[in-house]
Amino acid sequence: MRGEPLKASRVSITVVVDNVIDIFLQDQHPIRYPRPGRCSSLLAEQGLSIWIEIEGPGRSGSCRILYDFGRGGPALRRNLEILEIDPRRADYLILSHGHIDHYGGLTGLLEDKSVCAPLVVHPRAFGSRAIRQPDGSMAGPWSIFQDEIESLMSQPLLPALSPRQIGSGVWISGFIPRSSTLDPLFSAAVRKEGDDWVADQFEDDLSIFIRLEKAGLVIITGCCHAGVINTLRAASTLFPGEPIFALIGGFHLNFVPSEAVKRIINEIDKHQPGLLVPLHCTGAAAQNLLRQHFKERCPYTTVGMNISVP
Numbered sequence: 408m409r410g411e412p413l414k415a416s417r418v419s420i421t422v423v424v425d426n427v428i429d430i431f432l433q434d435q436h437p438i439r440y441p442r443p444g445r446c447s448s449l450l451a452e453q454g455l456s457i458w459i460e461i462e463g464p465g466r467s468g469s470c471r472i473l474y475d476f477g478r479g480g481p482a483l484r485r486n487l488e489i490l491e492i493d494p495r496r497a498d499y500l501i502l503s504h505g506h507i508d509h510y511g512g513l514t515g516l517l518e519d520k521s522v523c524a525p526l527v528v529h530p531r532a533f534g535s536r537a538i539r540q541p542d543g544s545m546a547g548p549w550s551i552f553q554d555e556i557e558s559l560m561s562q563p564l565l566p567a568l569s570p571r572q573i574g575s576g577v578w579i580s581g582f583i584p585r586s587s588t589l590d591p592l593f594s595a596a597v598r599k600e601g602d603d604w605v606a607d608q609f610e611d612d613l614s615i616f617i618r619l620e621k622a623g624l625v626i627i628t629g630c631c632h633a634g635v636i637n638t639l640r641a642a643s644t645l646f647p648g649e650p651i652f653a654l655i656g657g658f659h660l661n662f663v664p665s666e667a668v669k670r671i672i673n674e675i676d677k678h679q680p681g682l683l684v685p686l687h688c689t690g691a692a693a694q695n696l697l698r699q700h701f702k703e704r705c706p707y708t709t710v711g712m713n714i715s716v717p
């Protein structure tokens with residue numbers, strides 16, 4: 408985006424939908440957790456949605472993003488209301504990839520016509536997907552079709568095939584190159600191509616990179632099917648020499664053997680992230696290993712948590 412400032416001055420990130428809810432966590436700077444009371448009615452769901460507010464420097468404008476939309480149950484709408492987030496304020500809707508636990512709530516959000524922000528998406532996110540089970544059966548299929556989404560939208564889709572700036576210091580990753588041999592393959596995931604089911608290469612996987620003036624880079628991932636290491640490398644390649652302040656989102660390390668997770672953790676550590684917030688598909692076992700290694704730099708996670716960074 409021509410003329411956008413290079414860096415943002417502040418970001419506030421709120422987890423709207425996630426797999427777990429815990430209202431008994433102690434605040435830990437820069438994290439604020441939901442308190443018992445109104446937030447006791449927040450819902451967890453096997454899905455992800457994150458609300459991001461970015462402030463630009465000086466008099467330049469702010470940018471608000473709803474990144475992913477949960478699985479399609481009641482959690483998205485209810486949690487937005489409890490957390491007092493009005494999705495009509497969004498400047499952008501961004502879909503991380505074409506899995507139902509990320510796009511499930513999108514149709515409902517668009518159908519009430521109150522949310523009219525453009526949707527940033529990789530074109531490969533559209534289509535049908537399924538998961539091969541160990542016994543040979545298939546979970547799914549689940550489908551999201553471009554023409555159906557476009558018919559509900561008042562603005563055109565914004566395709567993100569390569570890195571793209573959308574606001575003050577706010578970038579969409581576009582396709583994330585694969586160079587790491589450590590990142591696990593999600594080989595059970597398949598997508599429909601013509602009449603065939605083929606291995607899903609997740610070309611559509613989009614992360615968000617936010618360049619903060621003081622703190623450094625904040626990286627926000629959906630399921631991170633491109634791989635945590637590949638995503639960190641993509642951010643470092645795009646913004647060489649900038650420190651990584653935070654890595655926040657799903658890391659998709661569930662069912663990955665602990666020895667492989669430990670190798671990934673050692674590689675993450677080389678990037679010296681100041682904060683790790685492993686959500687959603689990271690899985691409890693990998694979250695525990697991350698906490699053992701990064702200690703207070705890897706806080707507990709829950710629906711309703713907020714991370715505010717100047």
Ligand SMILES: [Fe+2]
Binds near residue numbers: 504506630632
């Ligand atoms: Fe996924």
Ligand SMILES: [Fe+2]
Binds near residue numbers: 687
């Ligand atoms: Fe997911």
